[in-house]
Amino acid sequence: MSPCRRMLVLFVLSGLGLGATEALAQTNTATLLGFVQDPTGAVIVGAKVKATNVKTQVARETVTNASGAYEIPLLLPGEYTLLAEQTGFKRAERTGIGLEADQRVKVDFSLQVGEVTDSVTVNEAAPLVVTQSVDRGITIGSKQVENLPLNGRNFANLIALQPGVVVGGQVGGAVTFNGLQFEGSTINVDGTDAANPDWPTTTNFGRQNRMNILSQEFIQEFKSIQGVYSAEMGRASGGGINVITKSGTNEFHGSVFEFMRNDIFDARNFFAGSKTKLRLNQFGATASGPVIKDKLFFFGGWEGVRERRGRLISGIVPSQLLREQMVAANPAYRRLVDLLPLPTEPLAGEIYRGFHRRNDNFRDREDVFQGRLDFAPTSKDTFFARYTIFDAEAVSPDIMPTNGLTYPSQDRTFTFSWAHVISPQAINEVRVGANKQDLPRTYAAYVPGQIGTLNGFLNTSDLEILRANGGTWTILDNFSYNIGRHSLKTGFEVNRYHYGRANGQAPIYQMDNVEDILNSRPQSATINLILDPIMTRTETTRTGVFLQDDLRLRPNLTLNMGLRYEYYSPPKERNGNAINVVDSPYGPFRSRGDAIWNSDGNNFGPRFGLAWDIRGDAKNIVRLGGGIFYSDEPHRQVSVLALAVDKPLFITVEKNDFPALRYPVNVADFDPAQFGDQIPLSRNLENPNHRTTYSTQWSLDFQRELAPNLAFSVGYVGNRGLKLQQLLYLNQRTAPGPRPVPELGIIRWISNEGMSNYHSLQTALKKRYSSGFRFDAYYTWSKAIINGAGSQESINWVQDPNNIRGSRSRTTLSLAHVFSLNYGWDLAFDKWVAPGAGGAVKHVLGGWSVNGITSIRSGFPLDIASGRDNFGSGFPSGQRPDYIPGQDIRGGTDDYRTSTRHTYINRAAFAQPARGRYGNLGAYILTGPGSHVWDFSIFKNNRISETVNLQFRTEFFNLFNHTNFGGPNTNLNSGNFGNITGAAASREIQFGLKLLF
Numbered sequence: 001m002s003p004c005r006r007m008l009v010l011f012v013l014s015g016l017g018l019g020a021t022e023a024l025a026q027t028n029t030a031t032l033l034g035f036v037q038d039p040t041g042a043v044i045v046g047a048k049v050k051a052t053n054v055k056t057q058v059a060r061e062t063v064t065n066a067s068g069a070y071e072i073p074l075l076l077p078g079e080y081t082l083l084a085e086q087t088g089f090k091r092a093e094r095t096g097i098g099l100e101a102d103q104r105v106k107v108d109f110s111l112q113v114g115e116v117t118d119s120v121t122v123n124e125a126a127p128l129v130v131t132q133s134v135d136r137g138i139t140i141g142s143k144q145v146e147n148l149p150l151n152g153r154n155f156a157n158l159i160a161l162q163p164g165v166v167v168g169g170q171v172g173g174a175v176t177f178n179g180l181q182f183e184g185s186t187i188n189v190d191g192t193d194a195a196n197p198d199w200p201t202t203t204n205f206g207r208q209n210r211m212n213i214l215s216q217e218f219i220q221e222f223k224s225i226q227g228v229y230s231a232e233m234g235r236a237s238g239g240g241i242n243v244i245t246k247s248g249t250n251e252f253h254g255s256v257f258e259f260m261r262n263d264i265f266d267a268r269n270f271f272a273g274s275k276t277k278l279r280l281n282q283f284g285a286t287a288s289g290p291v292i293k294d295k296l297f298f299f300g301g302w303e304g305v306r307e308r309r310g311r312l313i314s315g316i317v318p319s320q321l322l323r324e325q326m327v328a329a330n331p332a333y334r335r336l337v338d339l340l341p342l343p344t345e346p347l348a349g350e351i352y353r354g355f356h357r358r359n360d361n362f363r364d365r366e367d368v369f370q371g372r373l374d375f376a377p378t379s380k381d382t383f384f385a386r387y388t389i390f391d392a393e394a395v396s397p398d399i400m401p402t403n404g405l406t407y408p409s410q411d412r413t414f415t416f417s418w419a420h421v422i423s424p425q426a427i428n429e430v431r432v433g434a435n436k437q438d439l440p441r442t443y444a445a446y447v448p449g450q451i452g453t454l455n456g457f458l459n460t461s462d463l464e465i466l467r468a469n470g471g472t473w474t475i476l477d478n479f480s481y482n483i484g485r486h487s488l489k490t491g492f493e494v495n496r497y498h499y500g501r502a503n504g505q506a507p508i509y510q511m512d513n514v515e516d517i518l519n520s521r522p523q524s525a526t527i528n529l530i531l532d533p534i535m536t537r538t539e540t541t542r543t544g545v546f547l548q549d550d551l552r553l554r555p556n557l558t559l560n561m562g563l564r565y566e567y568y569s570p571p572k573e574r575n576g577n578a579i580n581v582v583d584s585p586y587g588p589f590r591s592r593g594d595a596i597w598n599s600d601g602n603n604f605g606p607r608f609g610l611a612w613d614i615r616g617d618a619k620n621i622v623r624l625g626g627g628i629f630y631s632d633e634p635h636r637q638v639s640v641l642a643l644a645v646d647k648p649l650f651i652t653v654e655k656n657d658f659p660a661l662r663y664p665v666n667v668a669d670f671d672p673a674q675f676g677d678q679i680p681l682s683r684n685l686e687n688p689n690h691r692t693t694y695s696t697q698w699s700l701d702f703q704r705e706l707a708p709n710l711a712f713s714v715g716y717v718g719n720r721g722l723k724l725q726q727l728l729y730l731n732q733r734t735a736p737g738p739r740p741v742p743e744l745g746i747i748r749w750i751s752n753e754g755m756s757n758y759h760s761l762q763t764a765l766k767k768r769y770s771s772g773f774r775f776d777a778y779y780t781w782s783k784a785i786i787n788g789a790g791s792q793e794s795i796n797w798v799q800d801p802n803n804i805r806g807s808r809s810r811t812t813l814s815l816a817h818v819f820s821l822n823y824g825w826d827l828a829f830d831k832w833v834a835p836g837a838g839g840a841v842k843h844v845l846g847g848w849s850v851n852g853i854t855s856i857r858s859g860f861p862l863d864i865a866s867g868r869d870n871f872g873s874g875f876p877s878g879q880r881p882d883y884i885p886g887q888d889i890r891g892g893t894d895d896y897r898t899s900t901r902h903t904y905i906n907r908a909a910f911a912q913p914a915r916g917r918y919g920n921l922g923a924y925i926l927t928g929p930g931s932h933v934w935d936f937s938i939f940k941n942n943r944i945s946e947t948v949n950l951q952f953r954t955e956f957f958n959l960f961n962h963t964n965f966g967g968p969n970t971n972l973n974s975g976n977f978g979n980i981t982g983a984a985a986s987r988e989i990q991f992g993l994k995l996l997f
Contacts, residue, residue, distance in 0.1 A: 028191040028244055028417070030099035033071040033132070033487070034108040035555060036064045036084050043068025044111060047086040054079040055249035057294045058376045062424040062482075069552065071482040074382075074419045074427055076374075077101050077221055077244055090114035093121040100139040101223050101244050104132035106618070108555070127618040128711035128766055129703040132550065132558050134609035134625035136227030136699060136717065136762075137239075138162040138776075142246070143769070145219045147824055147851045149937040149955040151988075152210040153259065153282055153303075155219055156202040159241060161820040161853065162224050163762040163778040164717060166813045174201045176813050177226040177239030179758030179784030180695055180721050184237030184631040189213060190245055190386055190415040192433020197470030197499050199634050202241070209392045209409060211368050213243060215303035217255065217286050218370045218388075220244045227699045227717060228625035231562025231607045232478070232489060234544040237631035237695040237721070245386055247374040248297030252289035257994040258282070259953075267986040269312060270963045276310025276359050278988070297374045305366035305392075314357040314981045315399040316974055317343055318458060322352040322514065330520045332664050335451050339400040340460065348901075352514050353458070353975040360397035367391050380421040388413045400461045403445035410438045425482045436471040448531040449667040452507040456523070456868055456876070456973060457514055463506035467535065470499035489548040489562075497540050497632070498574075501639035502533035505650070507665050510876060512868040512973070520663040523869055523876075524654045527670055534643060537574040538596070538635040543567045548607075556616035560609035560625065567603060568632045568692060570595035578641040580686055585730050585747045589645045590688075596638055597690035603630045605694070619705040623715075626698040633693060633725055637750050640684045647672050652682045652746045654874040656733065682745035691723045691752045701762075709768040717760045724754030726788060728801045732873035746875055753804070756786040756811065775823035784814040797863055797923045799878045807878070809923035810861045816927075821854040847941035852934065859928035860967065864905070864921055867973025870913045880919040881910040881972050889926060896929075896980060897965065904929070904968035905978035912972065931964040931984065933957075953992035961987040 036047040049070040050061035055078060064070045079098050085091040089111035099105060105126045112120060140158050150157045156175075160167040164178040174182035187195035187202060194213055196203065203212050226239030233240065263278040284303030291298055317340050318326065326333040343354020372386040390411035395404050412434070419429040445451065446463045454460045478491035509522040516522060548562035573579075576593040609625030642648045651670065655661045658679045668674065672681060701715020730747040731739050739745075760782030767775050788797075788804035798807045829845035869876040883889075887909035896904045905926065913919045937955040944950055958964075964984040969976045 028101055028242065029074045029076055030101060030103040030105065031071060031073040032075060032080070032082060032097070032099070032105055032107060033069070034106045035068045036070065036086070036109045036111065037068060038089070038111060039113065044086050044089070047084055047109075047111070050083045051075060052081045052083070054081060055251070056297060056374075056376075057250060058382065059379060060421070061379070065425065065482065065484060067484045069482070069485060071487055073480050074429060075099055076247065082107055084109040084111065085116050086111060087116060088113065089116065090120055091116055094124045095121060096123045096125055098126055100141065100221060101242060102135070102137065102225065103139070104550070106131055125709075125768065127705065128709070128768060129618060129621045129705050129713075130623065131611055131613045131618050131621055133230065133560055134227065134611060134623045134699065135225060135229045136164070136701070136715070137223050137225040137229070139221055139223040141221045142219065143824070144822065145216055145221070147849070147937070147939070148822055148853055149851060149935040149957065150216060151935065151957045153216045154210045155214070155216050155222065155243070158222075158822075159202070159224060161776070161778065161822055161855065163764060163780045164226060164760060164782070165224060166815055166818070168813075174199065175239075175241060177224070178697070178717055178719055178760065179756065179782065179811060179814065180238035180719060181693070181724055181756070182238070183633055183725065184629075184693060184695065184721075186236045186240035187213070188240065188242045189388070189413055190384075190433075191242060191417070191431055192413075192415045192474045193435045193472045193495065194243075194413045195435070197435075197437055197472070197497070197634065198439075198468060198636050209364065209366055209394060210305055211303065211366055212390060212409070212411060214245065214370065214388065215284065215301060215368050217257070217284065217303060218245050218299075218301050220246045228607065228609055228627050228697055230560060230609075231546040231548045231564040231605065232491060234493060234546070234564055234566055235495065235542060235631055237629045237693050245370065245372055246288065246299050247372055247384065248288040248290060248299045250290050250293055250297075252287075253997065254285065254287040255994055255996050256285045257992065259990055259992040261988055261990045263310070265989040267961045269986045270983040271314075271357070271981065272312050272359060274359070276312060277308060277361060278310060279308040280990075281306045295376050299372045300370065302367070302369050305364060307362070307364040309362045309364075310359045311362045311397055312357065312982065313360045313397055313399055314355065316347075316353050316458065316976055317341055317356045317399070319343055319350070319352055319354045322517075325518055329518045330663065332520075336454070336460065339403060339445055339451070341399070341401055347975040350975045355976060355981075356399065357981075360401070362394070362396050364394045365392060382419045383417065385416045386414065398443070398461050400445060403443050403461050403463070405441060405443055407439075407441045412436045426480070428477065428479045431474070431476050431478075433474040434471070436469075438469040440467045441465070446504065446506060448504055448506075449528075450506060450664070452509055452664055454509050454511050454517070456511045457517060458511065459971075459974070465504040465533065467502045467533065468500065470497070472497050485552040487550040489550075490546065492545045493543065495542040497542060497635075498537065499635045499639075500535050500537040501636065502535040503639065503649070504528060504531070504533040507667070509663055510869065512876075521655065522661060522663055524652055524874055525661060525665055526650055526652045527665060527667055528650055529647065529667065529671060530643065530649060531667060534577055536577045536639045536641075538571045538578065538638045539574060540571040540632070540635070541569045542632055556613035558611045560607065560611070562607040562627075564605040564607065565603060566605065566630045566692075567601060570597050570599050570690070571635055571638060572596065573638070577643050578638050579643070579645060580641055580688055583688055585683065585685055585749050586741050586744065589642065592644070596641070597686055597688045600690065600692045603692050603694070604628070605630055621703040622701075623703070624700045626696070628694055628696050630692050630694045637686065640748075641686065642683070646681055648682065648684050650682075650684060652875070653679055654733075654745070656874065657745060680739070680743055680745035682747065684748045685750070687749070687751035693721070693723045693725065693752065695719050695721045709770040711766050713764045715762050717758075717762055719758050721754070721756035721786075723752040724756060724786070726751050726754035726798070728798055728804075729873075729875045729877065730801055732801065732871075732875060734873075754786065754788060756784060758782065758784045769824070772826035772828055773824070775821065777821045778819070780818045781816065782814070783816065784811040785809070786811045797878055799880055799918050799923070807923045809863075809925075812861060812924070814861055815857050817858045819854075819856045822852065824851040825849060843942070847943070849939045849941070850937065851939070852936040854932075854934050856930075856932040858930045861924040862905075862926040862928050862967060862970050863924045864910060864926065865971050866912055866919055867971040868912065870915060871918050872916055880921040880923065882913050882919045883921045884909050884911055891978060897963070902965070902980040903978050904980050905970070907972070907978050910972055928967040929965040929980070932962060933964065933984075934959040934962075947997055949996040951992075951994040951996060953994070955990040955992065957988045957990070958984070958986060
């Protein structure tokens with residue numbers, strides 16, 4: 001699409017609609033809507049409807065239109081009172097209406113004839129079923145965030161409790177929605193971007209810190225948005241998380257708190273010979289209240305973390321015999337073997353390798369600060385501004401005792417919003433956001449161009465230095481207009497994304513066997529040509545406009561129709577330090593400073609949904625919908641492109657190309673200016689005909705209110721991911737023949753030909769808080785299949801780039817069964833006391849409550865790797881072994897949970913293929929161990945006065961100390977193949993004290 005056509009599309013779409021609600025990227029606010037009728041069912045035109053926030057007394061009002069309909073959007077989450085009145089009728093009032101972010105709550109009025117000074121008041125909570133949209137997102141409220149036992153006090157632990165959502169895998173903190181790639185997710189705070197610029201997760205690059213987004217104490221609620229969401233949400237082909245921060249109220253409130261853990265209260269880890277050290281303290285304070293009553297409110301808070309935690313470190317290391325032979329064969333190995341520890345346990349049948357296991361220590365220091373102001377100077381204008389600072393430093397141990405990883409982090413996020421009521425039917429909101437993160441890391445033993453890492457027969461540690469930073473600037477404007485039965489919405493967003501990365505990496509040598517090591521003869525070496533890392537800074541602008549119409553066809557039938565257009569400008573490197581090819585992996589390079597890839601201007605995303613309240617009583621709801629959703633990709637891969645024409649940041653050199661290849665290499669010898677065309681030069685490239693990743697999603701579900709505070713839902717959710725990022729290694733040698741293009745080496749090619757599909761059954765049973773008890777229970781049965789796609793984490797399971805379908809498999813995060821339960825129960829022991837009992841008895845027995853989370857899931861898929869270059873292509877990644885027919889793939893007759901070596905996979909079921917051939921084993925054919933965890937807490941609230949409460953908390957993580965085994969070693973070339981050597985944390989107990997006022 002030409003620039004002129006693209007601008008025309010943006011202009012037409014932004015001008016077509018007369019409305020938008022809430023936010024474009026993620027919605028911070030809720031909407032109240034409904035009809036006002038007289039006792040005969042006739043509509044009442046011009047009736048005044050007023051919504052008042054109970055805690056701040058900030059009020060918004062409108063009047064019913066010619067259809068008798070009203071709508072009040074842009075209401076902050078909280079409890080509201082809703083009032084309807086018209087001359088000649090009694091005033092009607094609804095109280096106790098709790099609103100959540102991105103919620104559209106329908107409240108109808110039937111006014112009785114009488115004096116307006118008379119009133120009829122009804123306490124009416126919002127319905128548990130969703131009657132106005134097909135979005136399948138789940139809202140987690142402040143009570144759940146504050147009271148549920150969250151390990152590390154990290155609210156992100158609650159995300160995985162929701163149906164269709166998986167958190168973790170090979171990228172810690174990554175959130176996947178309904179089997180789609182995690183790169184298609186958004187992470188927002190107060191409706192503007194707060195994600196890690198490297199990839200959209202709730203953690204930093206090292207996944208070390210606990211509070212990268214926010215402190216648990218700062219959160220009002222958060223919501224996942226997934227399934228078929230409306231056109232107002234963009235930049236997400238999978239789904240999103242939006243966190244709403246707390247605001248002040250008309251009353252002063254605050255807290256002072258500390259939580260602590262000590263290993264003397266904990267159980268020993270299953271694989272540890274003794275307890276690992278743990279000293280964890282989390283502490284802080286919050287305060288909120290009015291600056292000007294009913295108009296200006298503040299919230300402020302700080303939380304700190306100080307942690308010293310023992311970690312079980314394990315891995316395969318060279319035996320004393322191999323160490324001596326390595327140094328004797330090549331003295332240059334001395335620096336490497338001196339960094340490696342000695343084995344602590346032998347490996348059966350091995351003389352050159354042993355298993356090392358030890359306890360070491362991890363250190364973490366974190367501080368997060370936040371301030372927020374809310375201002376409502378008039379009934380037509382509301383403002384808020386929030387600023388959050390996160391500062392941390394983590395130091396992690398390594399298999400090499402002196403190679404600890406130091407990981408400082410600095411995050412800054414900001415959001416400003418102004419909502420203006422133009423008329424009772426028209427409202428506009430402007431929002432501005434900023435997100436800046438600086439995340440360097442250093443391995444202590446790194447020396448530029450020296451020592452190096454061994455892969456294959458031995459897998460030693462990373463040796464590198466990294467400086468990464470980036471973030472976004474966002475501005476958006478939304479306008480909403482309510483006319484007749486239509487809620488029209490339109491808006492635009494401009495999101496400026498920037499990312500910088502400088503990476504220094506010691507050479508990585510592929511040594512397939514002990515002979516390779518002793519001969520100092522690697523099969524290949526990956527070399528960073530730039531000893532002094534050069535920062536590559538990529539930039540792009542992501543623009544979106546949408547038109548949405550939520551049409552109330554009948555009082556019990558709502559049709560959601562929307563169209564969204566998104567354009568992501570091709571990324572450019574600010575200083576011309578990243579260069580891509582013009583048309584193909586083998587073609588010429590672009591000019592310095594050109595865009596990395598060509599533009600894609602065809603990103604139209606229609607959305608459709610239908611919500612049918614079968615009887616019109618908000619008790620039985622059928623919802624169905626479908627749509628197309630787009631997302632951009634983080635630019636982490638762009639940082640390894642060529643720095644100049646035919647001068648890549650990294651090259652991979654094979655011994656067949658360069659017979660003189662030895663350990664160690666002299667990096668300067670491989671500069672293209674020195675070796676000319678003597679060595680086929682490898683390339684790192686992005687497809688210049690890059691296309692935007694998108695998904696088609698569909699759903700059908702039924703919701704039923706079983707009781708006034710109890711609802712059940714069951715539904716089918718499916719999708720297809722298209723144009724997914726795919727990592728391939730092209731121009732591989734056809735052993736023993738030459739490469740297709742002999743003058744070039746291995747080509748690392750990032751393209752967009754990947755595809756996925758997902759089908760699931762998702763159920764939920766929710767009980768709202770009543771009679772002192774609440775719970776949410778979810779179950780998902782699903783399967784996600786992917787066709788050869790990779791990800792930003794360089795996950796690559798395409799064995800043969802000429803047969804991508806041969807690597808079709810389950811995704812790495814495809815979990816067949818997931819069940820979660822979270823609950824809270826106030827124990828009213830004091831009500832059992834006889835009427836004449838003393839106050840002290842009631843005080844001791846009163847104020848108790850329990851909360852818990854139960855998570856049960858099946859195992860993650862496992863991929864069996866050969867760990868060596870059997871094909872002879874020069875690149876072992878993705879190669880798999882042969883399966884031996886008739887052999888049991890699992891560990892045999894012994895139960896891995898009780899066997900001495902905890903053998904999960906049977907080595908005898910596999911063999912290395914003959915040279916020149918790929919293995920016949922499929923990708924991800926095995927499933928790892930499942931997991932079930934019970935986290936539990938018990939509170940005691942002690943009322944010191946009417947407004948002061950001292951709360952004692954005891955929290956148990958993995959209450960029953962169940963051993964949740966980690967995944968086994970899946971590298972057939974490893975001496976520990978098939979064995980499980982680690983497990984998730986054993987039971988830990990945390991004590992907390994909070995003073996609430």
